Amino acid sequence: MLAGAKILLVDDDPVMRELASAKLTEVGYDPIVAENGAEALAKIRTTHIDLVISDIEMPIMDGFQLTRSIRRDRAVSDIPIIVITASDNPQVVERVFEEGATSFLAKPINWTLFNQAVMFVLRASSAQKDLTAARDQAEAGAKFKDALMSVMSHELRTPLNAIIGFGQLLGAQFDKQNDPLHREYAGYIVDGGNKLLETISDMLLASDARSGPIAINESDTTVADVIAGAKNQLLKVKGAADATVRVKLQDPEQVIRCDRVLMSKALSKLLENAACFSPEGAKITIGAALTKSGELAILVKDEGPGIPESKLEEISAPFTQSNMSLNRSKEGLGLGLPMAKAIAAAHGAQFRLHSKVGEGTRAVIVLPAGRIIEPKAADQSAA
Numbered sequence: 001m002l003a004g005a006k007i008l009l010v011d012d013d014p015v016m017r018e019l020a021s022a023k024l025t026e027v028g029y030d031p032i033v034a035e036n037g038a039e040a041l042a043k044i045r046t047t048h049i050d051l052v053i054s055d056i057e058m059p060i061m062d063g064f065q066l067t068r069s070i071r072r073d074r075a076v077s078d079i080p081i082i083v084i085t086a087s088d089n090p091q092v093v094e095r096v097f098e099e100g101a102t103s104f105l106a107k108p109i110n111w112t113l114f115n116q117a118v119m120f121v122l123r124a125s126s127a128q129k130d131l132t133a134a135r136d137q138a139e140a141g142a143k144f145k146d147a148l149m150s151v152m153s154h155e156l157r158t159p160l161n162a163i164i165g166f167g168q169l170l171g172a173q174f175d176k177q178n179d180p181l182h183r184e185y186a187g188y189i190v191d192g193g194n195k196l197l198e199t200i201s202d203m204l205l206a207s208d209a210r211s212g213p214i215a216i217n218e219s220d221t222t223v224a225d226v227i228a229g230a231k232n233q234l235l236k237v238k239g240a241a242d243a244t245v246r247v248k249l250q251d252p253e254q255v256i257r258c259d260r261v262l263m264s265k266a267l268s269k270l271l272e273n274a275a276c277f278s279p280e281g282a283k284i285t286i287g288a289a290l291t292k293s294g295e296l297a298i299l300v301k302d303e304g305p306g307i308p309e310s311k312l313e314e315i316s317a318p319f320t321q322s323n324m325s326l327n328r329s330k331e332g333l334g335l336g337l338p339m340a341k342a343i344a345a346a347h348g349a350q351f352r353l354h355s356k357v358g359e360g361t362r363a364v365i366v367l368p369a370g371r372i373i374e375p376k377a378a379d380q381s382a383a
Contacts, residue, residue, distance in 0.1 A: 002050065002122050003028045010040040010054040010066065011084070019111070020053065027115050037061025041069055044076050051122055052081045053105075056092070064099050071100035078132075080125040082117065084109070145207075156200055164193040202335050206342070214346040216259035220373055223288045223296070224252035229264030230286070234271045245271065248287035255373035256296060258347055263365075266343040267300065269336035270363045274302030278360075294369035301362045307355040340365065347371065 007029050009020050021031040032047065034040035038061040040054065052070065056063035063083050071077050083096045086107035096104050103121050105114070171186035208214055227247055234245070267286065274284045282303040291297055337353065344351040344365045355361035 002126060004030055005050040005122055006030045006032060006048060007051045007053060007118065008032045008034060008040055008043060008049045010034045010037060010052065010058070010063070012036055012055065012058045016055070016109075020109075020114070023111055023114055024118070027119075029118070037063065037066030037069070040066055044070065044079070045073075049076070049079055051118065051125070052079055053118070054081060054083055056083060056085045056087070056096070064095065067096070067099040067101055078125075078129070080121050082121055152200075157197065160193050160197045160200070164190055164197065167193060202339060205339060206335050214262070214342055216262055216346050218257055218259055220255050220257050221260040222252065223249055223254045223256060223298075226256070226258070226260055226263050227267065227286060227288070229260060230267035230271055233264060233268035234275065244281070244283045245275075246283055246285045248285060250287075250289035254288070254290070254296070256367060257371045257373055258367065259343075262343045263347070266340040266365065267298065269340050270300040273336045273363075274300055274304065274361070278302045278304040290372070291366070294372060296367040296372055298365045298367070299362060300364075301360065303360045306357040306359050307361055308357055309355070337363070 007024055009017050009024075009031055010033075011017050011020070012035050017033045017035075021033060024031040032043060032049070034043055036058045037054070040052065041061070043049070044052070052066075054063045054066055061069075063085075067081050067083065070079055070081060080102040081100065083101040083104045084107060085092055085096065085104060087093075088106075093104060102125070103117065105117060167186050167189035171183050171190065174180075174183035174186055205214065227249065231245060231247075271284060271286060278284065284303075285301045286299065287301075288296060288298045340363065341351040348368050348371070350364075350366040352364040352366065353361070354364075
């Protein structure tokens, strides 16, 4: 029970108003009365009301009209409404809920259960308001984080580009001076700047994926070009450049319509995960083949420790690794799988992840048949 809750009783029967007011007052509620819907609506707009209990048949404005008017007024539309009816016609009850009633009571009123029904509706309304407030707070927080990430990404890129650019100039100058030690130091500056810039780009892409499908720049390219782009990006990753990557393509010249840069990024993230979490000397396989239904399945398979089935869904969330403690042995933001999944979704593709502990992991992106370009169509496009 919400002590002191203001409850508006709307009924043209003075006896009914008196009885209901007495019952509500007995348990600590604060009843307010109105003789019809029009009077009730005026009070609702000038007084805070926690619950409306309204008869259906009333002069000037009946219960149906009152309920409809409350639900259409955004300022008071969340007020719960209990409608009282003497009709046993199911269509009347159905219409009550169509107009927006929260609950209903049948006449003659069971006064023993009356306050219990009121308490139930008030509690449900309070819980709903708490949930709505929590949701609004969470959405506001998410919007703030996305906006902050976007602004920070923009603000950080400018100084980072300067750091990388001048680091490269210093490296070139030290080369001319035959100073390998300081050339190495300059290389550390450039590598660190590039890594941070790549991290910022990944975070911004992850932020974009949260707010809707990622925008893609489509063009016709070959599977081999996409895979080559993925391998080139992998070479830039510290600790992954020494990985042994085997490429198995059914048709390297198969033309697909996609965003080549983003698709290569998605595959490079899968390769990076495979390289970083596989033992030294393990072989990683990336392959592509058409399925019987005309789709293109692109597979990245590793010989790593595998992932428990219970954690497969968890690690697909942003900023998640199987171990995200500060003393973890593997670097990274945990954006690889979520990013690959988001890029696949932007292409209308499926993303599948299969893993068994001790047997490695398989990540598969399945491009829809509509993105597979037949040889004749590709030739005509080139012409």
